[in-house]
Amino acid sequence: MSNDVHNSRRRRSTEQPTLKQVADAAGVSAITASRALNRPDQVNERTRARVLEAVERLGYVPNLVAGSLASARSRFIAVIVPSLANSVFIEVIQGLQETFEAQGYQILLGNTEYDLEREYQLIRTFLGWSCSALVTAGLRHNEACRTLLANCDKPIMEVMELGEALDLNVGLDHTEAGRCMARHLLERGHRQALFIGARLAGDYRAGMRYAGHREVFEQAGLAAPLLELERGGLDAGATGLERALAEHPGIGAIHFANDDLATGALLHAQRLGLEVPQKIAIAGFNGLPLGQHVTPRLTTIRSPRQAMGELAAMEVIRRLEGQRVLRRQHDVGFELLVGNST
Amino acid sequence: MSNDVHNSRRRRSTEQPTLKQVADAAGVSAITASRALNRPDQVNERTRARVLEAVERLGYVPNLVAGSLASARSRFIAVIVPSLANSVFIEVIQGLQETFEAQGYQILLGNTEYDLEREYQLIRTFLGWSCSALVTAGLRHNEACRTLLANCDKPIMEVMELGEALDLNVGLDHTEAGRCMARHLLERGHRQALFIGARLAGDYRAGMRYAGHREVFEQAGLAAPLLELERGGLDAGATGLERALAEHPGIGAIHFANDDLATGALLHAQRLGLEVPQKIAIAGFNGLPLGQHVTPRLTTIRSPRQAMGELAAMEVIRRLEGQRVLRRQHDVGFELLVGNST
DNA sequence: CGCTAACATGATAGCGCTAACATAGCGAAT
DNA sequence: ATTCGCTATGTTAGCGCTATCATGTTAGCG
Numbered sequence: 001m002s003n004d005v006h007n008s009r010r011r012r013s014t015e016q017p018t019l020k021q022v023a024d025a026a027g028v029s030a031i032t033a034s035r036a037l038n039r040p041d042q043v044n045e046r047t048r049a050r051v052l053e054a055v056e057r058l059g060y061v062p063n064l065v066a067g068s069l070a071s072a073r074s075r076f077i078a079v080i081v082p083s084l085a086n087s088v089f090i091e092v093i094q095g096l097q098e099t100f101e102a103q104g105y106q107i108l109l110g111n112t113e114y115d116l117e118r119e120y121q122l123i124r125t126f127l128g129w130s131c132s133a134l135v136t137a138g139l140r141h142n143e144a145c146r147t148l149l150a151n152c153d154k155p156i157m158e159v160m161e162l163g164e165a166l167d168l169n170v171g172l173d174h175t176e177a178g179r180c181m182a183r184h185l186l187e188r189g190h191r192q193a194l195f196i197g198a199r200l201a202g203d204y205r206a207g208m209r210y211a212g213h214r215e216v217f218e219q220a221g222l223a224a225p226l227l228e229l230e231r232g233g234l235d236a237g238a239t240g241l242e243r244a245l246a247e248h249p250g251i252g253a254i255h256f257a258n259d260d261l262a263t264g265a266l267l268h269a270q271r272l273g274l275e276v277p278q279k280i281a282i283a284g285f286n287g288l289p290l291g292q293h294v295t296p297r298l299t300t301i302r303s304p305r306q307a308m309g310e311l312a313a314m315e316v317i318r319r320l321e322g323q324r325v326l327r328r329q330h331d332v333g334f335e336l337l338v339g340n341s342t
Numbered sequence: 343m344s345n346d347v348h349n350s351r352r353r354r355s356t357e358q359p360t361l362k363q364v365a366d367a368a369g370v371s372a373i374t375a376s377r378a379l380n381r382p383d384q385v386n387e388r389t390r391a392r393v394l395e396a397v398e399r400l401g402y403v404p405n406l407v408a409g410s411l412a413s414a415r416s417r418f419i420a421v422i423v424p425s426l427a428n429s430v431f432i433e434v435i436q437g438l439q440e441t442f443e444a445q446g447y448q449i450l451l452g453n454t455e456y457d458l459e460r461e462y463q464l465i466r467t468f469l470g471w472s473c474s475a476l477v478t479a480g481l482r483h484n485e486a487c488r489t490l491l492a493n494c495d496k497p498i499m500e501v502m503e504l505g506e507a508l509d510l511n512v513g514l515d516h517t518e519a520g521r522c523m524a525r526h527l528l529e530r531g532h533r534q535a536l537f538i539g540a541r542l543a544g545d546y547r548a549g550m551r552y553a554g555h556r557e558v559f560e561q562a563g564l565a566a567p568l569l570e571l572e573r574g575g576l577d578a579g580a581t582g583l584e585r586a587l588a589e590h591p592g593i594g595a596i597h598f599a600n601d602d603l604a605t606g607a608l609l610h611a612q613r614l615g616l617e618v619p620q621k622i623a624i625a626g627f628n629g630l631p632l633g634q635h636v637t638p639r640l641t642t643i644r645s646p647r648q649a650m651g652e653l654a655a656m657e658v659i660r661r662l663e664g665q666r667v668l669r670r671q672h673d674v675g676f677e678l679l680v681g682n683s684t
Numbered sequence: 685c686g687c688t689a690a691c692a693t694g695a696t697a698g699c700g701c702t703a704a705c706a707t708a709g710c711g712a713a714t
Numbered sequence: 715a716t717t718c719g720c721t722a723t724g725t726t727a728g729c730g731c732t733a734t735c736a737t738g739t740t741a742g743c744g
Contacts, residue, residue, distance in 0.1 A: 065470075069732090
């Protein structure tokens with residue numbers, strides 16, 4: 001029953017100095033030291049200097065976990081994408097990351113692998129980290145996700161596409177992009193066009209582009225056949241071309257779901273000695289540098305992916321800082337790049 | 343002085359249910375509920391079922407921040423790379439991410455933008471999050487970083503290159519890769535080869551490859567000129583080719599620091615009607631799919647980047663789980679891909 | 685000279701969870 | 715019957731920080 005009882009329970013986690021030790025070294029209270037670091041304008045300039053000196057001398061590293069628990073704010077931003085293998089998401093992440101990092105937010109990156117159940121688990125985990133906001137690629141979520149997101153009272157930003165969003169939304173209209181390219185193909189005189197995509201169940205935005213493409217062709221009284229591949233990438237593009245030639249003999253143009261497929265096909269056409277666009281026209285989507293460097297230059301649609309990430313991050317930050325959000329939805333648009341492949 | 347004093351201090355952060363509420367609902371103590379979720383084998387099966395039912399019913403989401411503070415462990419892994427724009431790092435991150443995520447670790451991604459001071463700040467922040475381990479791309483750090491890392495008593499994994507590591511190290515020998523390609527060029531009969539890289543101060547691993555290249559050429563009594571560009575990418579490769587032709591008239595081969603540059607040059611050579619490899623031989627580094635799909639196929643060196651990430655993650659996990667680490671250093675090697683461009 | 689406002693600092697009490705130790709129950713071994 | 719060891723659960727006391735309220739101190743005013 002002596003007063004050293006609670007010494008026996010000691011369990012300092014590390015030997016790192018704590019804020020209390022810094023405060024003692026600077027001759028102030030812990031809360032003043034805390035303010036000196038986090039709200040510099042609330043402490044006297046000379047006090048702050050003493051605290052900073054103590055921080056430096058002791059090699060103090062703030063325990064952000066403790067700070068987050070106490071304040072119930074974490075400066076974490078959850079970012080959830082379906083894949084890291086696709087450079088499209090990487091560019092959006094880059095835009096998000098730069099902007100958030102500059103404002104002192106840390107991204108928590110989650111990869112669903114196109115699995116909505118995994119998305120739910122990731123969101124749970126990220127909410128457990130008291131993230132300040134969530135950014136997801138796309139508008140499709142399962143019921144559980146939707147409930148979780150609707151009840152969590154944090155800014156939710158859905159990027160990539162436009163539509164019925166939960167909260168904030170920055171993206172572009174993929175159906176319209178599909179229409180745009182289809183119209184271009186029609187203008188170029190292609191009456192027989194094939195749309196080729198890969199794993200469209202996952203890449204449903206490509207599916208939306210096909211829907212737009214189909215709409216335009218059918219309104220013109222033309223067929224809009226679809227060919228779905230098992231995989232993406234340059235290789236798959238070559239395969240797609242082979243299959244198109246075999247399965248759709250009369251075809252004059254191929255509208256690929258993305259530039260990787262399209263460029264793979266274009267390079268393969270060269271190897272086969274098939275003239276592009278005379279024998280076969282090829283179009284892509286994304287506006288990757290790759291497609292702009294091959295000969296003939298690829299006709300494609302460029303979307304401002306990095307800018308989309310930046311804008312999304314800025315809107316989230318605006319919301320977090322309590323500023324009024326003017327518009328919940330932003331259309332970042334797209335641009336048709338007419339090359340020599342159509 | 344009544345006993346409602348501490349009611350006035352209430353500050354529940356959110357309306358989320360807490361573990362205590364789950365425990366009450368299940369008729370057990372908080373610690374039992376905690377164990378039911380985190381150490382299932384330590385509680386009776388029926389008790390656990392009751393707890394899980396309560397979790398489900400209340401929609402409980404564990405507060406990981408509180409858990410980390412209490413246990414001083416966070417399951418965060420800091421991953422620090424110099425850039426996200428370079429697909430090489432993305433692939434390593436992919437390997438790391440998959441492996442860590444599968445074991446329940448969450449990656450904290452930091453981007454130094456090739457700035458060692460930023461690296462120091464990032465490491466401080468990540469240590470503040472009580473990360474379990476740190477993974478950095480590369481062995482170069484400033485003094486402050488080195489001190490911080492040396493004293494933090496967590497597994498440190500340095501990836502990409504091999505050398506004098508702080509702790510664990512998974513990578514490949516870039517100097518040897520440079521030698522390997524140089525020997526290949528010599529075997530092909532190229533006596534006049536130019537090395538072209540971009541921003542070599544940041545991309546010092548490319549500098550190491552140049553050192554290897556130069557060593558081989560100089561030992562053969564030949565010159566090993568260097569041309570440094572301001573930027574990378576396919577465009578820059580084209581620029582590099584132009585400059586090489588103008589500034590080094592006799593040159594017969596160009597050893598590019600990476601495939602982006604090399605492919606950019608190769609495609610540009612086609613536009614110029616310059617035969618590859620007859621008029622000019624072109625070699626790259628990385629083994630990107632891109633270079634393998636152009637005609638002529640690019641001679642390059644492939645490194646197992648995703649596998650490097652996976653192996654690095656596995657070694658870190660092994661260490662974290664207290665298993666004996668057999669080797670602190672792993673050479674993942676590389677592979678010369680001989681195409682038709684040399 | 686008192687009164688107020690603005691500024692600077694401090695004491696206290698948590699944030700929600702888990703480590704460490706404590707206890708209870710039960711079958712097996714002594 | 716006592717002891718031991720094992721499993722299942724509970725009690726207590728923090729982890730390191732910040733929100734909240736309280737207090738002291740100085741300047742400004744009529």
